[in-house]
Amino acid sequence: MIAANTIDARPVPACSVASLQEAIERHVRYSLGKLWRDLSPRELFVAVALACRDRMVERMLETEERYRRGDLKRLYYLSIEFLPGQYLGNNLLNLGIREQCGEALRNLGADLDEIESSEPDLALGNGGLGRLAACLLDSLATLGLPGYGYGINYEYGLFKQEIDRGYQREKPENWLGQGTPWQIARPDKACVVPIRGRIEHSVDRRGGYNPMWMDWKVLMGIPYDVPIVGFGGQTVNFLRLYSARSSHGFDMRIFNAGDYFKAVEQKIASETVSKVLYPPDAPGAGYELRLAQEYFLAACALRDIVRRFEQGHKDCRDLGAHVAIQLNDTHPALAVAELMRILIDEKNLEWDEAWAVTQATVAYTNHTLAPEALEKWPVALLEAVVPRHLQIILEINRRLLDRVSGVWPGHTGLLRRMSIIEESEPKQVRMAHLAMAGSHAINGVSRIHTEAIKTSLAPDYFELWPDRFHNVTNGISPRRWLLRANPALAALITAAIGDAWITDLPRLKALERYAEDSAFRTEFRAVKRANKEKLARIIQELHIRVDPDSLFDVHVKRIHAYKRQLLNVFHIVDEYLALIEDGRQPAAPRVYIFAGKAAPGYWFAQQVIKLIHNVGRVINTDPRAHSWIKVVFLPDYRVSLAEQIVPAADLSEQISTAGTEASGTGNMKMALNGAVTIGTLDGATIEIREAVGAENMFVFGLTAAQVRAAREPCTYRPWEHYERDPRVKRVVDVLSSNLFCSEEPALFEWVRKCVLNGNDEHFHLADFRSYADAQGKVGQSFGEADRWTRMSILNVARTGPFSSDRTVLEYARDIWGVQAPSQSIACK
Amino acid sequence: MEMAIDRIGDVAAVAVPVDELDAGNASELKRDIAPVLQANTKVVLDLSRVRFMDSSGLGAMLSCLRQLTAKKGDLKLCGMSKQVRGAFELVRLHRIFDIYPGKAEAVLAFQSKPTGVL
Numbered sequence: 030m031i032a033a034n035t036i037d038a039r040p041v042p043a044c045s046v047a048s049l050q051e052a053i054e055r056h057v058r059y060s061l062g063k064l065w066r067d068l069s070p071r072e073l074f075v076a077v078a079l080a081c082r083d084r085m086v087e088r089m090l091e092t093e094e095r096y097r098r099g100d101l102k103r104l105y106y107l108s109i110e111f112l113p114g115q116y117l118g119n120n121l122l123n124l125g126i127r128e129q130c131g132e133a134l135r136n137l138g139a140d141l142d143e144i145e146s147s148e149p150d151l152a153l154g155n156g157g158l159g160r161l162a163a164c165l166l167d168s169l170a171t172l173g174l175p176g177y178g179y180g181i182n183y184e185y186g187l188f189k190q191e192i193d194r195g196y197q198r199e200k201p202e203n204w205l206g207q208g209t210p211w212q213i214a215r216p217d218k219a220c221v222v223p224i225r226g227r228i229e230h231s232v233d234r235r236g237g238y239n240p241m242w243m244d245w246k247v248l249m250g251i252p253y254d255v256p257i258v259g260f261g262g263q264t265v266n267f268l269r270l271y272s273a274r275s276s277h278g279f280d281m282r283i284f285n286a287g288d289y290f291k292a293v294e295q296k297i298a299s300e301t302v303s304k305v306l307y308p309p310d311a312p313g314a315g316y317e318l319r320l321a322q323e324y325f326l327a328a329c330a331l332r333d334i335v336r337r338f339e340q341g342h343k344d345c346r347d348l349g350a351h352v353a354i355q356l357n358d359t360h361p362a363l364a365v366a367e368l369m370r371i372l373i374d375e376k377n378l379e380w381d382e383a384w385a386v387t388q389a390t391v392a393y394t395n396h397t398l399a400p401e402a403l404e405k406w407p408v409a410l411l412e413a414v415v416p417r418h419l420q421i422i423l424e425i426n427r428r429l430l431d432r433v434s435g436v437w438p439g440h441t442g443l444l445r446r447m448s449i450i451e452e453s454e455p456k457q458v459r460m461a462h463l464a465m466a467g468s469h470a471i472n473g474v475s476r477i478h479t480e481a482i483k484t485s486l487a488p489d490y491f492e493l494w495p496d497r498f499h500n501v502t503n504g505i506s507p508r509r510w511l512l513r514a515n516p517a518l519a520a521l522i523t524a525a526i527g528d529a530w531i532t533d534l535p536r537l538k539a540l541e542r543y544a545e546d547s548a549f550r551t552e553f554r555a556v557k558r559a560n561k562e563k564l565a566r567i568i569q570e571l572h573i574r575v576d577p578d579s580l581f582d583v584h585v586k587r588i589h590a591y592k593r594q595l596l597n598v599f600h601i602v603d604e605y606l607a608l609i610e611d612g613r614q615p616a617a618p619r620v621y622i623f624a625g626k627a628a629p630g631y632w633f634a635q636q637v638i639k640l641i642h643n644v645g646r647v648i649n650t651d652p653r654a655h656s657w658i659k660v661v662f663l664p665d666y667r668v669s670l671a672e673q674i675v676p677a678a679d680l681s682e683q684i685s686t687a688g689t690e691a692s693g694t695g696n697m698k699m700a701l702n703g704a705v706t707i708g709t710l711d712g713a714t715i716e717i718r719e720a721v722g723a724e725n726m727f728v729f730g731l732t733a734a735q736v737r738a739a740r741e742p743c744t745y746r747p748w749e750h751y752e753r754d755p756r757v758k759r760v761v762d763v764l765s766s767n768l769f770c771s772e773e774p775a776l777f778e779w780v781r782k783c784v785l786n787g788n789d790e791h792f793h794l795a796d797f798r799s800y801a802d803a804q805g806k807v808g809q810s811f812g813e814a815d816r817w818t819r820m821s822i823l824n825v826a827r828t829g830p831f832s833s834d835r836t837v838l839e840y841a842r843d844i845w846g847v848q849a850p851s852q853s854i855a856c857k
Numbered sequence: 858m859e860m861a862i863d864r865i866g867d868v869a870a871v872a873v874p875v876d877e878l879d880a881g882n883a884s885e886l887k888r889d890i891a892p893v894l895q896a897n898t899k900v901v902l903d904l905s906r907v908r909f910m911d912s913s914g915l916g917a918m919l920s921c922l923r924q925l926t927a928k929k930g931d932l933k934l935c936g937m938s939k940q941v942r943g944a945f946e947l948v949r950l951h952r953i954f955d956i957y958p959g960k961a962e963a964v965l966a967f968q969s970k971p972t973g974v975l
Contacts, residue, residue: 221940223947226912233952242948243919245912276879276909375946417948 044084044126050133052080065137071207074117074144077130078210081120085256086213089265096175099850100341102350104169104176104841105334107364108357109326110159110306111166111180111268112152112187113255114668116211118145119513123171124262149204150667151211151255152186153270153306155626156587157503157694158396160668161474162357164694164833165840167506170259170266171532172834173849174841179330181322182212182253182270183306190626190665195642199629212253212270220332221276222248222325228416242417248299249274250329260508260532271329273302317414320406324415327363330354335371345376349389353845356393356468359404359460365391365467366418369425374417380424392470392844394501395461396691398481399591405457408450422458426450429466436493447489465490465497470844472499475692475713477733499843502713503692504836507534510698515676517556518702522825525549535829544822547815554818557679557703564677568622568661573649575659579618580811583704584682585666585674588627588634591689595637595780596793597621597682598644600804601660603760603797605644609653616808620659624666624674633783638662640777643769671695676702679817680807683708684800686791688733690714697831703821705810707803709796713831721827725820729803730796739792747785750794757797761785858882858889868964869893870901878907878914887917894921898930901963905936910944922954931955935963 056076057063063072096103113119121127121141131141153159162178169176188199226245233239255268275296301318302325331354335345338352356362365387372383397403411419426449433440433447445452449462465471465487471494473479479500483491491498512519512531522530526539543549561577568575584597601621607613623641627634645660663670681699683690683706690712700706700717707727708714718726731739739745750757761781763769770776784793811817841847863870871893875882893900902921907914922932935957937945945951957963 221944221947223912231953233949234955237952239949239952241919241950241953243912243916245948247911276911374949375943 044124044129046129046132046136049080049126049130050136052083053077053133053137056080070144070147073139074147075210077134077141077144078117078148081117081124081126081130082210082256084124084126084262085120085258085265088258088262089256089267092264092266095850097341100351101175101850102353102845102847103337104174104353104355104845104847105179105330106162106165106169106176106355106357107179107326107330107361108159108162109181109323109360110154110357111162111178111270112154112156112159112668113163113166113268114150114152114509114672115145115148116151116255117148119167119509120258122513123167123258123260123508126262146669148669150186150669151209152202152204152667153180153183155187155306155628157692158358161503161694161833164504164506164509165837166257166266166268167259167508168504168833168837170257170264171261171506171508172837172841173259173264174837174847175266175850176837176845176847177266178257178268179326179333180268180270181303181306181326182272183303184272185305187306187626187667188629192638192642192662192664195639195646197627197635197638211255213256215252215254215269218252218333218336219274220250220252220329220336222250222273222328222332224248224321224324225414226416228420240417240420246299247276248302248325249276250325250332252329252333269330269333271303271325273300273325275299317410320410320414323360324363324367324418327361327367330361331364331367331371335368345372345378346382346386348372348386352390353847354391355840355845356391356464358394358396359464362393362404362460362464362467363415363418365463366415366421366425369421369467370417373421380428384425384428387467388469391464391468392472393461393464393468394472394474395478395482395486396474398478398486398689398691400486403486404460405451406460408456408458411458419458422449422463425463425466433489433493443489447493461487462490469497470499471497472501472840472844473691474501474503475716476500476502477688477710477715478691478712481688481733501836501839501843502716502831503694503697504831504833505694505697505701506833507531507701509672510675511701514672514698515556515560515702517559518553518676518825521549521552521556530829532834534832534834537826537829540822540826544819544826550815550818550822553703553822554814557677557821560676561679564622564673567673568620568663571661571663573645573659573661575620575661576618576656579620579659580679580808581620581622581677582680582682582807583622583674583678583699584684585622585624585663585671586693586695588625588637589631590633590791591686592625593684593686593791593793593796594623594625594641595783596684596791596796596800597623598637598640599760599764599793599797600801601644601648601658602764603756603801604804605648605651605654605658606759606763608657609651615657616805617811618657619808620661622661622663622674622678624663624670626666633779636777636779640764640769640780643777647769671698675699675704678702678704679811679821680704681706681708683711683714684730684796685709685711686736686796687711687731688736689791697828700824701828701831703825705807705817705820705824707800707807717828717831720830721824725823725827727803727807729799731792736792739795740790743787745787745789745792745795747787747789747792747794750797751785754798756801757794760797761794858885860889860893862893863960865964866968867897868899868901868967869897870903870960870964872903872905873907876906877909878917879909879911880913883913883917886914887920890921891924894924898925898928899967900925900930901933901935901960901967903936903960903963904934904938904941907941908938910941912948915944915948915950918954919950931967933957933963933966935960 056079189202191198223245229241229243231239250271252269257266368387372378451457473482530536681704683696687709693712709730765781767774933955
């Protein structure tokens with residue numbers, strides 16, 4: 030285990046109550062141009078955020094100067110998604126000025142909690158990928174490491190989910206509509222991004238081949254910086270988000286052009302590139318625009334990274350010694366081709382030199398196991414959008430295949446498998462292969478996932494370059510997911526073992542002995558109950574009354590077949606039928622809590638949402654089930670809602686089909702907040718089990734190896750489960766009947782087809798009985814309050830390895846080679 | 858587009874009189890500079906005033922060069938801002954043009970080198 034840096038938690042300057050009060054009043058008057066009495070709640074939030082931002086900016090400038098003086102290697106984290114959620118509370122906590130700010134606002138007659146909760150989420154991501162990126166940025170700043178996020182400033186983030194008669198309705202989330210106080214525009218650092226056009230083959234003045242990229246359109250990438258403050262307030266890095274704009278010249282032409290409307294249409298088209306965040310599970314939607322977005326991110330980021338490098342260094346051959354670029358999945362993989370283009374076309378490096386620099390600089394994180402989920406782009410589309418990059422990719426591929434032929438002569442099958450170009454119809458560029466070829470390090474995000482990359486996803490690449498493959502298990506920010514999300518538990522822990530855990534999470538281990546302390550257990554239970562009461566009040570807004578003494582069984586994450594919300598519904602219906610038909614009461618009253626968004630156009634996931642609502646409506650209104658079972662779907666799952674749900678969870682549902690979840694981070698958040706896991710041996714849940722002890726969680730189901738075996742043709746026979754097990758049969762029959770859809774008969778017939786199909790890739794029926802048995806044990810354990818609380822405390826105490834601080838330190842040591850400035854430099 | 862032409866010996870030095878050379882005015886530049894290209898074989902284009910150039914502007918530069926080289930002449934460029942230089946590098950046009958910091962150097966280069974390279 031890597032030790033975290035000791036954080037010097039000196040308060041930031043000018044953070045007294047009086048100075049904060051003065052700053053808030055000043056921003057009300059001079060930034061917003063308002064009198065206090067006329068302020069709207071949003072304007073008050075903006076004024077407080079600006080007062081907070083002032084203090085962050087001061088430290089950001091200091092931080093940059095510190096890095097510059099130390100000539101430190103920088104890390105640039107390229108991600109198509111960032112999902113920070115709300116910033117105000119987090120920033121005040123990390124700056125160490127939340128109490129002062131609260132007092133300043135009380136003096137002004139306002140309430141900080143209310144203001145914090147009024148902040149709209151920054152939802153520039155769909156789920157785990159973007160949230161991971163946000164947690165890593167928090168850790169980079171907390172550890173004092175020079176690391177920056179680069180992304181897209183989507184005008185419309187992830188859609189807002191509303192529920193209409195059980196159906197998901199997607200509403201646009203124009204989060205930038207009223208502006209955001211966190212961003213600082215940097216028009217002086219705008220970059221020109223050429224796109225489309227054609228290659229004109231010519232010779233240069235020395236007679237060499239000179240492909241010229243002609244007739245391109247131009248996009249302007251305008252950066253907006255969001256300061257990222259680390260805990261202790263000593264380091265403030267930034268997240269740089271790019272908006273696409275048409276060029277100034279283009280804007281001017283609109284006023285001079287004869288065809289005004291055509292000109293305006295073209296302007297709008299170029300600005301569309303950063304308009305909307307795409308969901309991950311909607312095949313075909315906005316296909317070409319998505320590629321343009323990926324290129325736009327790679328081009329803006331690389332242009333800026335090289336510009337920043339050249340401010341202090343002359344020779345691009347040294348780039349890898351001073352810069353590390355991490356690709357968060359394949360979406361920014363065009364960065365490999367873009368960096369090669371810059372080095373060869375603009376910096377005049379020879380191919381081999383440029384390739385060595387690129388590989389020394391770039392690293393790639395894989396986030397998916399399913400081959401069908403790996404990104405591919407048609408060659409013809411790449412040629413249309415980025416013709417020069419396609420040329421470079423083809424040359425990278427030619428050299429790669431030459432190398433493979435040299436190592437393993439005569440293996441045409443191997444060449445076909447490893448090629449960056451898939452010889453399909455149409456031909457496609459495999460972005461993961463491009464990313465792997467161009468990187469010095471390739472990592473998976475949990476141990477089982479990394480092994481799967483080596484053995485099944487990219488075994489040929491692993492054989493060629495075994496030293497390039499690493500595992501870096503994902504992590505979560507303890508500041509966001511305990512200190513901020515669960516202040517009462519954080520205070521209880523701090524009172525028991527001190528506050529060093531905030532920046533050194535393995536110190537939570539010291540809590541283990543408190544599991545045997547009955548007074549502590551009582552306090553721990555009281556904290557959990559208070560969190561559950563709070564969540565119960567949120568649930569009551571849906572007109573569902575739940576008992577906080579019930580077991581809160583929480584399944585919150587993107588709605589997807591592999592995450593198996595359907596399996597959870599099977600268990601609910603099984604419990605309900607056992608109660609009303611067999612008279613068998615559950616071991617403990619339970620509230621089943623779901624939340625999550627389904628990608629627009631993903632029919633199955635949308636149907637699962639409808640099913641959960643309909644099952645809930647029947648059960649919640651059945652007096653026979655009244656005190657035993659409640660089913661709740663909380664709409665519009667987002668970071669700020671997760672911060673309410675996670676601290677209130679008793680049971681954490683991590684029930685993906687084994688071998689499908691790369692890591693998961695919801696599993697970590699829940700365990701850190703004392704939820705006990707019921708789960709399959711999948712992703713990081715395996716490592717959580719090792720850390721917290723098998724006796725402190727409930728494991729069930731097929732293993733990844735068993736799932737692989739069951740996927741062999743004609744192996745899986747769901748009908749046998751159906752015919753052999755009357756509970757399985759009853760649940761399937763009832764779910765497919767009209768019991769839960771009397772107003773829309775036959776609505777859920779798909780359930781039977783889905784689970785009785787030998788092609789059910791998620792083995793619902795194979796895992797059902799094992800899941801139901803594990804749930805039975807959960808119910809019994811929850812009924813023994815002391816035993817359950819001990820398990821819960823031990824989950825908290827042993828979640829230390831899952832801090833994103835550990836994740837970042839492993840990346841820094843094994844892949845990036847970045848270090849924090851020495852303390853002497855920091856204190857100058 | 859009104860262009861000032863400075864004759865230095867047998868070299869015609871033309872200052873491009875716009876801040877932005879793009880799809881909106883590249884055709885105009887090509888049209889208005891055509892008589893200069895017809896009447897001369899040694900031409901310097903002074904881009905000191907130009908702050909932005911898109912692919913149409915770059916295309917116009919290439920067209921001028923090709924017209925001159927077709928008749929064994931040459932075009933030299935000077936006075937490029939960092940941004941315009943960046944646009945040339947972006948598409949590898951800097952590899953086929955002779956580019957000089959100032960007009961005097963560009964004119965001098967004609968006197969020391971034979972023309973007609975492309």
